Amino acid sequence: MSDDRIAELSGVTRTYGGVAVLEDVSFDVRPGVTAVIGPNGSGKSTLLGVLSGAVEPTDGHSRYVGPDASRPIGYLPQRVPFREEFTASETLAFYVRLAAVDATSPEDVADPEEALERVGLADAADRRVGALSGGMRRLLGIAQATVGDPPLVVLDEPASGLDPGTRERAFRTAADASGTDTAVVVSSHDLELVDEHADRVVLLDRGRVVAAGPLDRLCSERGVDDVSGLYRAIVAGDAAEDDGGDGRDGGEPTAVHVTGVSE
Amino acid sequence: MDAVGGTGRPGVMGGLGAVRGRVLVVATVFRRELATVLRTPGYGALAVGLLAVLGGVVAVGGGAATGFVPTVVDLLLVTEVVVPLVAFVIGYRALLTDAETGELAVIRTYPVSVAGYVVGIVLARGLAFLAIVVVPYATIGVAVWATAAPDTTIFATHSGIDSPLLYLRFLGLLVPFGAAYLSLATAVSAVASSRRGAVAVGVLVLVVAVLGGDLAILRSLATGTAPSTVPGLLPLTPNGAFRGLVFEGVVGVAFAPEGGFVDVGRAVGSLLVWTLGGVAVSSATLAYGDRLEVLLEGARARTAE
Numbered sequence: 001m002s003d004d005r006i007a008e009l010s011g012v013t014r015t016y017g018g019v020a021v022l023e024d025v026s027f028d029v030r031p032g033v034t035a036v037i038g039p040n041g042s043g044k045s046t047l048l049g050v051l052s053g054a055v056e057p058t059d060g061h062s063r064y065v066g067p068d069a070s071r072p073i074g075y076l077p078q079r080v081p082f083r084e085e086f087t088a089s090e091t092l093a094f095y096v097r098l099a100a101v102d103a104t105s106p107e108d109v110a111d112p113e114e115a116l117e118r119v120g121l122a123d124a125a126d127r128r129v130g131a132l133s134g135g136m137r138r139l140l141g142i143a144q145a146t147v148g149d150p151p152l153v154v155l156d157e158p159a160s161g162l163d164p165g166t167r168e169r170a171f172r173t174a175a176d177a178s179g180t181d182t183a184v185v186v187s188s189h190d191l192e193l194v195d196e197h198a199d200r201v202v203l204l205d206r207g208r209v210v211a212a213g214p215l216d217r218l219c220s221e222r223g224v225d226d227v228s229g230l231y232r233a234i235v236a237g238d239a240a241e242d243d244g245g246d247g248r249d250g251g252e253p254t255a256v257h258v259t260g261v262s263e
Numbered sequence: 264m265d266a267v268g269g270t271g272r273p274g275v276m277g278g279l280g281a282v283r284g285r286v287l288v289v290a291t292v293f294r295r296e297l298a299t300v301l302r303t304p305g306y307g308a309l310a311v312g313l314l315a316v317l318g319g320v321v322a323v324g325g326g327a328a329t330g331f332v333p334t335v336v337d338l339l340l341v342t343e344v345v346v347p348l349v350a351f352v353i354g355y356r357a358l359l360t361d362a363e364t365g366e367l368a369v370i371r372t373y374p375v376s377v378a379g380y381v382v383g384i385v386l387a388r389g390l391a392f393l394a395i396v397v398v399p400y401a402t403i404g405v406a407v408w409a410t411a412a413p414d415t416t417i418f419a420t421h422s423g424i425d426s427p428l429l430y431l432r433f434l435g436l437l438v439p440f441g442a443a444y445l446s447l448a449t450a451v452s453a454v455a456s457s458r459r460g461a462v463a464v465g466v467l468v469l470v471v472a473v474l475g476g477d478l479a480i481l482r483s484l485a486t487g488t489a490p491s492t493v494p495g496l497l498p499l500t501p502n503g504a505f506r507g508l509v510f511e512g513v514v515g516v517a518f519a520p521e522g523g524f525v526d527v528g529r530a531v532g533s534l535l536v537w538t539l540g541g542v543a544v545s546s547a548t549l550a551y552g553d554r555l556e557v558l559l560e561g562a563r564a565r566t567a568e
Contacts, residue, residue: 016560057557081369085303094291099373
């Protein structure tokens with residue numbers, strides 16, 4: 001794995017109505033799969049929004065520092081937003097055309113059908129977005145996020161609400177988009193899939209980064225076997241400390257809920 | 264203007280390539296927006312409804328049996344209400360749809376300029392507006408041609424004669440008038456944060472724009488402003504400009520060729536400014552709206568401390 005940075009967040013804070021959803025968040029995004037995990041309302045979606053440029057931080061900055069590209073960042077929000085009256089193929093064709101405005105040769109232009117095939121949606125190409133299942137929409141969203149081969153792909157809960165098979169497929173497709181010069185940042189509650197696919201982890205709790213780095217290193221530092229153990233050791237441990245208890249009631253982390261912001 | 268996303272995209276093109284890129288963005292957004300409009304059955308119903316309203320007005324007014332200019336006189340008042348209304352129906356969600364669903368955040372990650380995105384949407388909605396408004400008006404014109412007195416088929420070469428060319432001129436004036444309101448509606452769709460908010464702001468803007476100008480002029484006359492200033496003041500609102508141009512170029516031709524109803528240059532300029540102003544407000548809102556929100560958040564945080 002290369003150590004070249006693709007993006008950096010420095011002192012990022014974001015408030016809504018005076019309530020801090022992210023506080024002083026700093027970390028670098030490097031090639032490979034980075035999973036952002038944390039309890040509901042911990043600021044994962046806001047963090048991914050800041051990283052993608054969709055959300056303006058109230059303080060600090062997020063910068064893309066990766067290789068030159070006409071589309072440096074690909075983004076899939078938590079709620080797949082495509083217009084329902086268009087087919088999957090038409091939807092992707094729109095984004096392919098947008099990505100191709102800087103193209104200098106036909107080889108630089110992606111093929112929408114090929115992109116659909118890559119996520120296993122070739123058979124649903126002519127189906128309207130409104131008629132696609134939730135899983136298919138997410139796969140379409142992942143295909144869109146990778147149009148133009150952006151060096152940084154940001155996916156907010158790509159596996160949320162899907163059956164186990166589709167969840168695995170969605171995560172694997174996302175992981176396949178990463179490479180030596182490409183980073184995929186993905187948020188998820190599915191710690192098993194994170195364990196299986198992530199190279200790095202950013203653990204958020206109440207808007208703050210409580211752990212960040214290579215998954216193996218974090219696990220060995222905390223003396224745990226996997227992401228679930230890491231999550232329990234850090235987030236649940238914090239909750240127990242806050243409660244002043246002995247940790248036995250700290251299995252479910254507390255969450256900050258901000259209307260319209262929290263998942 | 265910067266790329267929408269502000270993600271630090273390096274400038275990879277210049278000169279002709281950049282122009283080509285901008286045109287491609289506008290064309291791509293235009294195509295998608297037009298396809299969306301074509302797949303919305305409500306707009307067809309809107310055109311049919313407009314035709315029914317115009318047909319009813321002309322039938323009640325009786326102008327259609329007499330000629331084109333009397334028809335324009337019958338339609339003028341209702342046009343000043345229905346054209347802005349139709350423009351708002353077509354435009355009030357133009358930019359809101361993508362912002363509301365979150366698709367704008369996705370589009371922002373592509374090399375798309377704010378101006379290119381807004382222009383693509385406004386052009387597509389403008390074409391839809393033309394189809395929805397001009398076709399019913401043209402249909403009324405054809406009906407007048409077919410049913411009115413024989414001398415309406417004579418093409419005017421001098422003033423005082425009713426002519427289909429005068430009706431065509433009226434149709435032509437509908438375009439900048441509608442464009443001004445469509446652009447305003449698009450600006451409302453950019454500023455509003457929800458569909459309900461867009462309707463509320465849209466109704467407010469409509470009432471102020473349609474009635475406000477005339478009421479302000481009446482008030483200024485009542486407070487001692489000289490009547491000679493009216494031709495200069497009238498075109499400041501889209502309605503005043505449109506009405507003035509219709510009197511100057513259509514109705515007045517038949518009975519007052521010397522004109523003087525309105526300052527024509529100012530009227531044309533006014534409609535242009537309203538149109539470009541709406542596009543500018545839309546673009547500025549999309550480009551700087553988030554930053555403004557952040558500034559307000561900062562101010563709120565400082566106040567709370």
